Amino acid sequence: MAGEMPESAVSLVDVARRAGVSPSTASKALNARSDVNEVTRTRVEVAARELGYVPNTMAQGLAGAKTGTVGVLTSDLEGRFALPILIGVEDALGTDRVLTFLCDARGDEVREQRLIAALLARRVDGIIVVGRQTDARPSLGKLPVPVVYVYAFSDDEGDLSVTVDNVQLGRIAADHLLGSGRRRIAHISGEADHSAALERLQGASEALQSQGLDFASPPLFGDWSEAWGRAATELLLSSGPVPDAILCASDQLARGALDSIRDRGISVPEDIAVIGIDNWTALAENSRPALTTVDMQLERLGRTAAYRLQRATAGEQASGVERLSGKVIIRNSTILRR
Numbered sequence: 001m002a003g004e005m006p007e008s009a010v011s012l013v014d015v016a017r018r019a020g021v022s023p024s025t026a027s028k029a030l031n032a033r034s035d036v037n038e039v040t041r042t043r044v045e046v047a048a049r050e051l052g053y054v055p056n057t058m059a060q061g062l063a064g065a066k067t068g069t070v071g072v073l074t075s076d077l078e079g080r081f082a083l084p085i086l087i088g089v090e091d092a093l094g095t096d097r098v099l100t101f102l103c104d105a106r107g108d109e110v111r112e113q114r115l116i117a118a119l120l121a122r123r124v125d126g127i128i129v130v131g132r133q134t135d136a137r138p139s140l141g142k143l144p145v146p147v148v149y150v151y152a153f154s155d156d157e158g159d160l161s162v163t164v165d166n167v168q169l170g171r172i173a174a175d176h177l178l179g180s181g182r183r184r185i186a187h188i189s190g191e192a193d194h195s196a197a198l199e200r201l202q203g204a205s206e207a208l209q210s211q212g213l214d215f216a217s218p219p220l221f222g223d224w225s226e227a228w229g230r231a232a233t234e235l236l237l238s239s240g241p242v243p244d245a246i247l248c249a250s251d252q253l254a255r256g257a258l259d260s261i262r263d264r265g266i267s268v269p270e271d272i273a274v275i276g277i278d279n280w281t282a283l284a285e286n287s288r289p290a291l292t293t294v295d296m297q298l299e300r301l302g303r304t305a306a307y308r309l310q311r312a313t314a315g316e317q318a319s320g321v322e323r324l325s326g327k328v329i330i331r332n333s334t335i336l337r338r
Contacts, residue, residue, distance in 0.1 A: 088302020170203025229256020
């Protein structure tokens with residue numbers, strides 16, 4: 001563009017002059033402050049692009065402005081659930097060229113506090129806390145930057161949390177079985193004191209009750225392993241009426257259930273249908289037969305948490321727990337798809 005200044009010489013004052021605003025207004029607009037209207041913000045952003053303005057992030061940090069960095073704190077980097085959530089977080093933040101500092105607290109509260117202090121020392125714009133299960137976790141308390149909790153929600157209602165809707169996951173799993181003609185449905189779950197187990201049971205029970213039905217036998221609680229899935233299925237097949245479907249509260253439980261049913265020479269899904277919850281793809285697709293399951297859409301969960309954090313850093317106040325729905329992924333363990 002004619003008359004363009006060299007990129008290294010462009011300052012915030014130059015951007016403000018081009019946009020016809022004060023330097024302070026230009027700074028607010030470029031830092032997504034909520035007290036700047038959209039027309040002014042757009043005019044400043046256009047001026048910055050035209051001049052090739054590159055903000056000095058170190059100076060911004062010293063001045064208390066945004067640094068374009070976010071801390072992501074987890075305790076489960078090796079876990080099944082944390083990694084897809086982190087991918088969603090990075091996808092959302094990357095679109096705005098935000099750098100993430102990923103920290104693994106390894107379930108250690110002292111280490112978690114040290115990592116939080118380190119993130120604040122780096123002047124991050126906000127922190128996303130990724131839990132290892134969907135139970136409530138202790139709040140970090142009041143910090144000088146916005147915090148969003150994801151998967152595990154904060155025990156403080158004043159905090160902002162994003163998690164899965166476990167009641168809905170259980171309901172749509174049961175609805176799928178009912179829709180495929182099953183009426184004698186059994187239920188296998190993990191630890192009875194986990195919110196995921198209780199809420200998924202609640203959702204499934206509501207679906208059955210809406211059709212005037214109850215579980216074919218009392219729900220069985222144990223742990224979340226394939227071994228318990230096998231053992232619980234043996235109990236179901238050895239006592240009382242044999243179910244025509246088993247709703248498992250996790251894919252690992254369902255994988256164990258499939259093993260036990262196959263060992264007895266019973267056909268799936270012709271005689272007994274099996275559905276899980278999680279959509280652990282590597283496990284579900286390689287089960288025999290491939291496992292129908294409920295996808296928790298964990299990457300969407302991470303993206304949503306990142307969007308909420310972005311709005312919080314822009315000054316939008318929000319609190320409470322936001323619960324996101326899942327969807328059924330149909331494979332051959334409930335309906336033969338040739």
